[in-house]
Amino acid sequence: xxxxxxxxxxxxxxxxxxxxxxxxxxxxxxxxxxxxxxxxxxxxxxxxxxxxxxxxxxxxxxxxxxxxxxxxxxxxxxxxxxxxxxxxxxxxxxxxxxxxxxxxxxxxxxxxxxxxxxxxxxxxxxxxxxxxxxxxxxxxxxxxxxxxxxxxxxxxxxxxxxxxxxxxxxxxxxxxxxxxxxxxxxxxxxxxxxxxxxxxxxxxxxxxxxxxxxxxxxxxxxxxxxxxxxxxxxxxxxxxxxxxxxxxxxxxxxxxxxxxxxxxxxxxxxxxxxxxxxxxxxxxxx
Amino acid sequence: xxxxxxxxxxxxxxxxxxxxxxxxxxxxxxxxxxxxxxxxxxxxxxxxxxxxxxxxxxxxxxxxxxxxxxxxxxxxxxxxxxxxxxxxxxxxxxxxxxxxxxxxxxxxxxxxxxxxxxxxxxxxxxxxxxxxxxxxxxxxxxxxxxxxxxxxxxxxxxxxxxxxxxxxxxxxxxxxxxxxxxxxxxxxxxxxxxxxxxxxxxxxxxxxxxxxxxxxxxxxxxxxxxxxxxxxxxxxxxxxxxxxxxxxxxxxxxxxxxxxxxxxxxxxxxxxxxxxxxxxxxxxxxxxxxxxxxxxxxxxxxxxxxxxxxxxxxxxxxxxxxxxxxxxxxxxxxxxxxxxxxxxxxxxxxxxxxxxxxxxxxxxxxxxxxxxxxxxxxxxxxxxxxxxxxxxxxxxxxxxxxxxxxxxxxxxxxxxxxxxxxxxxxxxxxxxxxxxxxxxxxxxxxxxxxxxxxxxxxxxxxx
Numbered sequence: 001x002x003x004x005x006x007x008x009x010x011x012x013x014x015x016x017x018x019x020x021x022x023x024x025x026x027x028x029x030x031x032x033x034x035x036x037x038x039x040x041x042x043x044x045x046x047x048x049x050x051x052x053x054x055x056x057x058x059x060x061x062x063x064x065x066x067x068x069x070x071x072x073x074x075x076x077x078x079x080x081x082x083x084x085x086x087x088x089x090x091x092x093x094x095x096x097x098x099x100x101x102x103x104x105x106x107x108x109x110x111x112x113x114x115x116x117x118x119x120x121x122x123x124x125x126x127x128x129x130x131x132x133x134x135x136x137x138x139x140x141x142x143x144x145x146x147x148x149x150x151x152x153x154x155x156x157x158x159x160x161x162x163x164x165x166x167x168x169x170x171x172x173x174x175x176x177x178x179x180x181x182x183x184x185x186x187x188x189x190x191x192x193x194x195x196x197x198x199x200x201x202x203x204x205x206x207x208x209x210x211x212x213x214x215x216x217x218x219x220x221x222x223x224x225x226x227x228x229x230x231x232x233x234x235x236x237x238x239x240x241x242x243x244x245x246x247x248x249x250x251x252x253x254x255x256x257x258x259x260x261x262x263x264x265x266x267x268x269x270x271x272x273x274x275x276x277x278x279x280x281x282x283x284x285x286x
Numbered sequence: 287x288x289x290x291x292x293x294x295x296x297x298x299x300x301x302x303x304x305x306x307x308x309x310x311x312x313x314x315x316x317x318x319x320x321x322x323x324x325x326x327x328x329x330x331x332x333x334x335x336x337x338x339x340x341x342x343x344x345x346x347x348x349x350x351x352x353x354x355x356x357x358x359x360x361x362x363x364x365x366x367x368x369x370x371x372x373x374x375x376x377x378x379x380x381x382x383x384x385x386x387x388x389x390x391x392x393x394x395x396x397x398x399x400x401x402x403x404x405x406x407x408x409x410x411x412x413x414x415x416x417x418x419x420x421x422x423x424x425x426x427x428x429x430x431x432x433x434x435x436x437x438x439x440x441x442x443x444x445x446x447x448x449x450x451x452x453x454x455x456x457x458x459x460x461x462x463x464x465x466x467x468x469x470x471x472x473x474x475x476x477x478x479x480x481x482x483x484x485x486x487x488x489x490x491x492x493x494x495x496x497x498x499x500x501x502x503x504x505x506x507x508x509x510x511x512x513x514x515x516x517x518x519x520x521x522x523x524x525x526x527x528x529x530x531x532x533x534x535x536x537x538x539x540x541x542x543x544x545x546x547x548x549x550x551x552x553x554x555x556x557x558x559x560x561x562x563x564x565x566x567x568x569x570x571x572x573x574x575x576x577x578x579x580x581x582x583x584x585x586x587x588x589x590x591x592x593x594x595x596x597x598x599x600x601x602x603x604x605x606x607x608x609x610x611x612x613x614x615x616x617x618x619x620x621x622x623x624x625x626x627x628x629x630x631x632x633x634x635x636x637x638x639x640x641x642x643x644x645x646x647x648x649x650x651x652x653x654x655x656x657x658x659x660x661x662x663x664x665x666x667x668x669x670x671x672x673x674x675x676x677x678x679x680x681x682x683x684x685x686x687x688x689x690x691x692x693x694x695x696x697x698x699x700x701x702x703x704x705x706x707x708x709x710x711x712x713x714x715x716x717x718x719x720x721x722x723x724x725x726x727x728x729x730x731x732x733x734x735x736x737x738x739x740x741x742x743x744x745x746x747x748x749x
Contacts, residue, residue, distance in 0.1 A: 017732075019725065022735055023723060028734075028735040031735050047736075050729055052722075052732060053722030053723070059718055061694070062701060062707060062714070063576065063696075063698040063701035064707070065575065066544050066547070067715055069540065069544050069545060069548040101537060101540060105540060146676035146677055146678070150535055150536075150678065150680075150681050151677055152534050152535075178603065178678075178682075180678070181605040181674045184674070185675050186674040187714065189724070190711060190714040191708050191711055192710065193609075193611070193672070194611045194612060194671060196609045196610035196611035196612075196672075198610060199609065200606070200608075200609050202609075203605070203609050204605075
């Protein structure tokens with residue numbers, strides 16, 4: 001961004017990478033996939049690079065309001081310094097915080113989550129026209145991120161993005177507004193879970209695997225799902241090329257990937273972010 | 287005025303008066319909470335109330351209980367029209383005062399009777415779900431003696447009220463029929479019951495009176511039972527939905543006093559507003575950050591506590607609870623109500639809502655006097671730290687209760703006032719402070735993903 005500003009130019013969008021997108025090895029791949037999509041469609045974008053700092057989301061959810069506001073004010077100063085108007089991010093936590101909590105502190109921007117942004121690109125015919133490519137017919141289930149779904153009512157955009165892949169999309173029993181958390185929100189990412197019977201991500205992964213395996217009856221026993229009779233039973237189908245759990249959040253990515261590893265299903269189930277799926281379908285894999 | 291009218295008038299005055307007295311105590315309890323401006327947006331709020339409270343919108347996420355609940359709810363609304371008639375009859379000694387409505391009265395009475403019968407069916411189904419089917423969300427450590435007795439008690443009272451209604455109508459109908467007198471109204475259910483009633487006119491008259499008195503006295507007792515019961519939601523759901531949040535669920539409040547402090551730190555010329563002053567002009571003691579006890583919560587959080595019907599949908603959808611952790615959003619809300627009544631006013635003379643103390647099978651840990659607060663006294667930090675802030679509890683509540691807000695306020699107290707966060711969270715805080723990221727990475731490495739991108743692309747080109 002600094003380079004662009006030095007040239008006296010303004011980007012169309014600022015891509016907010018987020019800490020996970022910048023540091024987490026797995027999510028860096030999502031960052032690069034999204035950047036390739038941006039390059040592919042030829043949109044003028046910028047990133048803050050080293051000037052970006054944590055939005056303060058984990059501090060705020062953990063109760064450290066003071067630290068949150070310090071981070072927020074610092075970021076608002078940076079963003080306003082570059083006269084940023086429009087921000088796109090692949091992290092629902094950054095998205096929620098900048099969109100909903102920064103305005104009261106003086107930071108007003110148009111904030112878009114990458115699922116919505118990708119949906120717009122698809123609607124404009126800029127990506128997704130090639131069809132599913134390698135994903136055609138593969139079984140995919142989408143795991144709703146709490147900070148995208150319940151927190152901000154974005155349920156359809158990620159599903160619309162997946163729909164362009166021409167894949168066999170299946171819904172988990174707990175989806176959309178009833179979706180189950182991956183277990184990492186509210187600063188849980190940085191601490192051990194409290195004692196219980198199970199980790200949240202294992203519960204959720206089991207649910208995803210049941211769904212991908214077409215094992216719906218087993219879901220009737222799922223805790224918290226009452227009156228278990230919704231939906232027809234999908235027939236078990238071979239997933240020759242492997243099934244996919246699609247996510248749109250770095251925390252969900254980590255938690256679901258760990259869950260799949262824990263269940264020793266890495267050989268036939270992969271976890272991908274929406275941006276990676278679209279980049280692959282467009283043949284943008286470097 | 288007969289002696290019966292005078293007795294009725296007295297009973298009614300005592301009944302409604304006692305309720306008003308209890309309602310005032312609860313209002314006072316709610317007002318110990320922190321001020322929060324919920325004025326404005328009247329149109330949007332009314333629309334929400336219409337949909338969620340009157341329209342039962344969020345109940346319909348689960349169809350079976352929604353339909354059963356709808357029957358009881360509509361029955362309650364419609365049968366209350368008859369209560370108006372009963373009160374007028376009681377005071378003025380009239381009989382079936384509303385009969386001047388003619389055909390409308392026929393429809394009204396018929397609707398009442400059909401709904402009354404359906405209410406009995408629904409109540410039996412509710413009882414079965416609770417006591418035989420044992421729907422999981424009705425259990426849990428916080429559902430101790432009183433909450434369980436309370437739930438069944440309401441069902442029994444409803445049956446008694448409906449039975450009284452049918453005794454009154456059937457005996458009245460039979461009394462009229464036997465004398466070939468015209469009976470105003472239309473009674474599809476009571477007509478079926480005529481056979482099982484006696485044919486003695488005096489006995490029928492007595493039964494009619496008994497049913498009438500049982501119905502109205504039952505209602506007055508029920509009314510006064512409400513403030514001590516989860517069933518208070520039939521009243522509180524409406525204001526609670528009206529005053530519920532209109533912002534996205536992911537948006538947490540920003541603490542204003544901290545905003546001023548942070549702004550002053552970043553900009554020395556920033557003028558911090560003067561601290562609030564009391565009515566006598568003296569400066570008020572600064573309020574703590576977050577919530578330790580009920581008066582630290584906003585009044586809307588306390589209103590939440592009196593609107594909870596302990597249905598457990600929040601707890602059943604809570605990922606922490608599902609995976610066996612201690613957190614139960616319902617317990618947080620019930621604890622808040624119990625703490626208010628322990629510290630301030632209890633409705634009526636007994637204090638049933640303090641379920642924790644003397645109920646069976648629970649050895650209450652002795653709490654030190656200074657720890658006798660909502661936080662630590664009732665809610666443990668372990669419960670609070672198990673929350674993933676996923677909003678499932680908020681989403682699932684049929685009356686828009688927000689347990690998450692209370693959880694965050696108590697977390698704020700733990701972190702900002704006591705520095706009592708789990709160690710690993712303190713590490714995360716210092717990482718953010720020092721590196722601008724929750725992980726221990728150097729800010730100078732923030733752009734490395736791009737190096738790898740170009741590296742990878744270069745390799746792709748040269749390969």
